[in-house]
Amino acid sequence: SYVLTQAPSVSVAPGQTARITCGGDNIGSKSVHWYHQKPGQAPVLVLYDDSDRPSGIPERFSGSNSGSTAALTISRVEAGDEADYYCQVWDSTTEHAIFGGGTKLTVL
Amino acid sequence: QVQLVQSGAEVKKPGASVKVSCGASGYTFTAYYIHWVRQAPGQGLEWLAWISPDSGGTNYAQKFHGRITVTRDTSISTAYMELSRLRSDDTAVYYCVRARRNWGQVYFDYWGQGTLVAVSS
Numbered sequence: 143s144y145v146l147t148q149a150p151s152v153s154v155a156p157g158q159t160a161r162i163t164c165g166g167d168n169i170g171s172k173s174v175h176w177y178h179q180k181p182g183q184a185p186v187l188v189l190y191d192d193s194d195r196p197s198g199i200p201e202r203f204s205g206s207n208s209g210s211t212a213a214l215t216i217s218r219v220e221a222g223d224e225a226d227y228y229c230q231v232w233d234s235t236t237e238h239a240i241f242g243g244g245t246k247l248t249v250l
Numbered sequence: 251q252v253q254l255v256q257s258g259a260e261v262k263k264p265g266a267s268v269k270v271s272c273g274a275s276g277y278t279f280t281a282y283y284i285h286w287v288r289q290a291p292g293q294g295l296e297w298l299a300w301i302s303p304d305s306g307g308t309n310y311a312q313k314f315h316g317r318i319t320v321t322r323d324t325s326i327s328t329a330y331m332e333l334s335r336l337r338s339d340d341t342a343v344y345y346c347v348r349a350r351r352n353w354g355q356v357y358f359d360y361w362g363q364g365t366l367v368a369v370s371s
Binding site: 172173175177184185186187190191196228230231232234236237238239240241242243244 | 285287294295296297300309311345350352353354355356357358359361362363364
């Protein structure tokens with residue numbers, strides 16, 4: 143089955159840029175979606191279809207997807223961005239969703 | 251506004267079954283699939299199943315085949331997830347989520363608040 147690989151943690155200082163990656167075999171051929179989850183809360187969609195932002199998500203959140211790596215980039219990181227971030231793809235063969243293991247973003 | 255409101259926390263013994271409900275409001279219930287996702291304590295997200303509220307069609311993760319059943323009642327815009335033969339490693343927060351489909355790709359735009367299911371003897 144298809145596997146998505148995320149680094150367990152990323153740390154960044156406030157005001158800097160955070161890049162959270164999601165690796166998968168030829169992931170560039172799929173659409174990747176991203177969620178963040180703060181402690182005790184349900185996940186929230188932050189990007190869909192690689193780089194589209196739902197309403198209410200700041201322009202500081204952007205995405206890319208090519209080859210074997212998709213990435214979520216957060217510019218001008220704020221303390222409130224500290225959360226777990228998950229990537230997700232859809233397996234159209236099995237009609238199942240697949241999640242990455244998650245990356246904990248720490249704002250120093 | 252779109253809302254998915256789930257039933258309350260459950261404590262079950264190993265071998266028992268649990269049924270979690272998910273009431274939808276703020277949109278046409280039959281127009282969007284409902285999926286179920288769980289999260290064990292301190293762990294990541296795990297996809298379980300989906301149901302088409304319109305047709306009642308379902309699809310389950312292979313890992314849970316034979317133990318999980320998802321249903322819906324369109325008269326009250328509510329979906330249900332039942333998991334049987336519970337084990338301690340089924341202890342998790344269970345989420346219902348609304349799915350959007352774009353050109354065959356599926357993502358989740360609204361999440362329920364989650365239901366904690368604790369399995370303990």
